[in-house]
Amino acid sequence: MAPGRPQAKGGGAPMKQRRTQQRRDEILALATDVGLTNVDDLAERFGVTASTIRRDLATLSSDGRLARTYGGAISTSHLPEASLLQRRSEALDAKRSIVSWAAGQVERGESIFLDAGSTTALLARELTTRQTPATVTTSSLPVVSQLQSASALTVQCLGGRLRPLSGAFVGPLAEASLDRMSFDRAFISADGVTADRGLCEAELEQTRFKEIVARRTRSLYVLAHAAKLGHAPFDAWARLDLPWTLVTDEAAPESALDEFRAAGISVVVAPAVATA
Template sequence: MKAADRQRAILDLVLTREANVEQLSATLSVSEATIRRDLTVLAKEGRLVRTYGGATVLVGVHEPEASLDERKTTQREQKEAIAQAAALHVADGETVLLDGGTTCAALARHLVTRQDLHVVTNNLLAVSTLVNASGVRLTMIGGDVRASSMSTLGPLAELALSRLTVDCAFLGADGVVAGFGLCEASAQQAWLKECIVARAAEVIVLADTDKLGRARQQHWTPIQRDWRLITSWMADEAMLLPFRALGEVTVEVARRDLA
């Protein structure tokens, strides 16, 4: 396992519990010396702090949010494969919700030929894709427009959601961490996702490998129910292990040939 991937796995494990060097070494199947070196690197980067006995505690660190243009060009192959895998969970005649973000926008492109499908969304990128689809009824959730994600949020969006239920909600996030939930740049984003989770019969989170274990924002949406994570073939077992360990999470890996 590459050092960067191992360090990401360490952060993910530490988020769910205080862990000592011996525990991390056993879980990741590497030497205690390797774990100590990784902890030293992560501590110098300000991503965690060392505690007595080698245990570690995560430090919440805010990082600048990526622009919409950056999101559109990052991990495009992974997002396409994840979107295609997600589309297999949508049947004609259902009502589904597409969250903001470029991965959910990619999913919208795979729904244009569906029949008798009702799509509810706050994603303006998805709206532009689906608005002329003859078999799709489209409901736009209103609210304040967030230019950095081309999505809506705020009290009006929350009010609209309180009047709806959906068969399945597809959620994106700045990060997804086992045991914590979805990480977001603002409290409004996090709360809107929590409203979505409450109104959906099924919840599916779409996350490329950059999002797994990522906890660099300070607002969280807990998911305290059964849910599915769809990620890509690039996720190694160390990234997936914390999610597989949770009984309420079903992990699905999109194949590269879907991209």
């Protein structure tokens, strides 16, 4: 009997992993159906300790599938649109890596477009430090704020309806302005991005605006850190014609990147940058 014991113990590990994965899948399904999940309720439902549930929620949260709340978690599909202020400190190291690479693509004398978003606002700040002469067009007030003292840059801001959450101008006036412009490079953001559906946003006006920008640029870059890949928090989508380039960070799983490559999308994994 003794020789068989190590074999039984080894066979138990995969079984435990399957149970853990099944429990986490059920937790995600519950959060999607009812919105909010509670640690104590989940522990009682699955017959495990509260600390086990907290580990489950931490894993699902790090994967971008749930967002932690006090005492539990909520499905990301139930989250309202976050403000630019709320997003400014999210995945900061990843965003710094992305904007460092992106700023390095801008060449002297080019015309570029910077979309609204926390990552593009960081890119604007990076461009002011590099002082590469260029013309920058944007629909974002935070981007304009970053660029207003950059003597090497010519700045153009589009008008339209102001979205307070993002500090961006959208709508017919902004779209009409784009008809008179073209860009060497455009750097755009998204709330989520998938290989098959494109860019996910909170409003249809945002998706239409990004599609127009994409048609007016020679080189298009979508700046999205790892947590946004495969993420679909809203129902509005922008479809992008090839070619375009996804720029993400080193935390992006290779399996997710392979989906974009298989769809004919160029992928850049920006190397990490040293922080002070």
